[in-house]
Amino acid sequence: MQTSDGKNSDAASGWIAVVAGALQRGDGRWLMHQRPPGKPHAGLWEFPGGKVEPDEIPSQCLIRELQEELGIRCDPATLTPVGFAESRMPEAGRQIVILLYIVGGWHGEPAALEGGAIGWFTPPEVLALEMPPLDVMLAARLFQNR
Template sequence: MTEPLLTADAHLRREGVTEGAPRPVVDVAVGVLIGADGRFLLASRPEGKVYAGYWEFPGGKLEAGESVETALARELHEELGIRVDPAQVLRWREQLVDYPHALVRLHFCKLTQWQGELQTREGQALAWASLPVTVSPVLPGAVPVLRWLEEEAALG
């Protein structure tokens, strides 16, 4: 399911598409890792990256010719040291986010199975969270996921 454009400004307001020259869309595979206890994994963005210190769901950019599933498996291994079978990646939702630095299409995938122990290979902090989250600040692109998880929990 594709959600409407989310504009990430200082107030996290929902707005229309940014005026001006069109920008290329950067595709990003994002893993919503859900543990057996129902908690989900959040990671802080490491120093030196845009939005350093913000909390997000792990993942990264697709490389040329790469599928969402393959990119997510590669990124989770690079960032967290875990192995994911691309065939077991469940695409969940998409969200287009207009950040000041880039127009990003986030491909959110739910994962309940992976192999290996979590490692912080990029110096990021990790937190197993439940709703409402207690870590902050949360990256604007991750905010809709928290709402979707809350909606699913309400449905039982």
């Protein structure tokens, strides 16, 4: 959005920021969330997370989203940004940028609180799941050096 002096403001009207968390158990398996019926990409698997609100920074948003979706508590010090993916074609007129963090620790046992399902998968199993295109890119980048 442009201000009256012609400069771009901090309000990003052309894109949506989304955060996602990569949670790994001690046995090397990674948590994936299956999108519930009635949502875009229903039935596909993704890294849990959600849209960043205008008053949030991405790490705060991820902590809130993981509490709402999975019922777990995370300390911001355990979050490590590891990559991002962006849509090449606008969805509903807006680009999507997903910021992926590794979640190094949490309190509580993850559960699918907002519908869908969760599962723990090895990297090859994650890569074989049906996922939205941006999660496919994120998973490939996450596991390329692991």
